[in-house]
Amino acid sequence: MQSVTPRAAGGLWIGTEGAGVYRYQDGNFESLAADRQLQTRVIHAVLEDRRGMLWVGSSGAGGVLQAFDGTAFRVVARDPALMQTSALWETQRGELWVGT
Numbered sequence: 222m223q224s225v226t227p228r229a230a231g232g233l234w235i236g237t238e239g240a241g242v243y244r245y246q247d248g249n250f251e252s253l254a255a256d257r258q259l260q261t262r263v264i265h266a267v268l269e270d271r272r273g274m275l276w277v278g279s280s281g282a283g284g285v286l287q288a289f290d291g292t293a294f295r296v297v298a299r300d301p302a303l304m305q306t307s308a309l310w311e312t313q314r315g316e317l318w319v320g321t
Contacts, residue, residue: 222235222236222237222295223237223238223264223265223266224236224264224265224267225267226268226269226304227266227269228246229233229242229273230246231246231247232244232245232246232247233245233246234267234269234275234280235250235267236239236264236265236266236267236277236315237261237262237264237272238263238264238265239260239263240252240254241253241254241259241264242254242259242260242264242267242275242277242289242314245267248281250285251260253294257289257292257293257294257308258293258294258295259277259287259294260279260285260287260294260296261280261285263279263280263281264277264279264280264308265276265278265279265306265307266278266279266306266307266320267309268309268310268311268317270311270315271311271315272315273291274288274289275286275288275292275297276297276309276311276317277289277291278303278307278308278316278319279296279303279306280304280305280306280312281304282289283299283301283304284299284300284301284302284304285298285303286298286299286303286310293294300318303319303321304321305321306319306320306321307313307320307321
């Protein structure tokens, strides 16, 4: 486990070192890696923003920042500077900060 963030709907989002992202709810783990277009399974940072969007920072994969809308992951940014994203934070104004 690399990163954990609470879900507004209850439970947790969990980023792992090689197994992708998991949703934990009511004692059950659900993997979100398969068939959801996750670019890499090495996840160092997860954050659910105030709108309910899950943001995922990773290691490798050419440097991508992804967001999960409840159905699939989409690439929001691709930049070599994002190769080692280790922290995600949302400001009171709703701005996303990315730590690398």
